Amino acid sequence: MVGAAALEGFLKKHRKIGLDSSILIYFIQADLVYGPLANKIFEWMEAGRVQGICSALTLLEVLVQPYRRNDEERVGQFYGLLTTYPHLTWVALSLEIADLGARLRATYRLKTPDSILIATALNSEATGFIGNDADLKRVTELDVLVLGK
Template sequence: MENHPTYKEPVRPIFEWLEKPGSRAVTSTITMLELLVRPYRLSDIDGVNKFYALLSTYPHLEWVAPTLEIADLGAKLRAEQGLRTPDALQAATAISSRATGFVSNDAAFQKVPGLDVLLLDDLLD
């Protein structure tokens, strides 16, 4: 994302897959929060609007807001795995949505039981 020079090309197949009929991905609304911090910090309102317009309408991508069930599971993951609150909510969202995979650039997710994690660094040549 953000035209990141390291990850832009390696993640392209993931987004191409997501555009195909029958594909499905879920992410927490926490993802949007995290993605918008940098453009807001830079006072890049155009960047904020572009991110929001693209991702909020991306095909086959479901945005899941935290529920009490997700909060409970997130608290359990935070207590047992030592995840930061946003990461615990991300992991809990994936688990409660029955996601079959989890894409991240944070190796901390690999210790979460029930998540099959693909690290973005593993996609690099």
């Protein structure tokens, strides 16, 4: 597992980073293992030290469980937090991102959601990407940090 020092070293190298859905889930759910690392990323964004890039697909993934439980209050909390968080930009899926995602999926054999998230980061000129899936390390177009597993 990546330590706090390695995460800070990664964040120092980048002004703009793409975030995998898992990072937001760890942050929101205060995950016991990865929550502290996710908190550090969000602290950096809040302070304006790094710009976070998220695909609208991430919001879909984050909201599945609250909707499944019919927890409208939690859905509202997530929207309130995630759509107003400082230095966190949400990017809609476009034809350009879809095409780049298809190229990434074909080249690196990524899952479709992962290819869309990486394509969104690249399209937004991010130089780094943080996630928790070792398959992401196959991507060479940007610097990828995998938290653990």
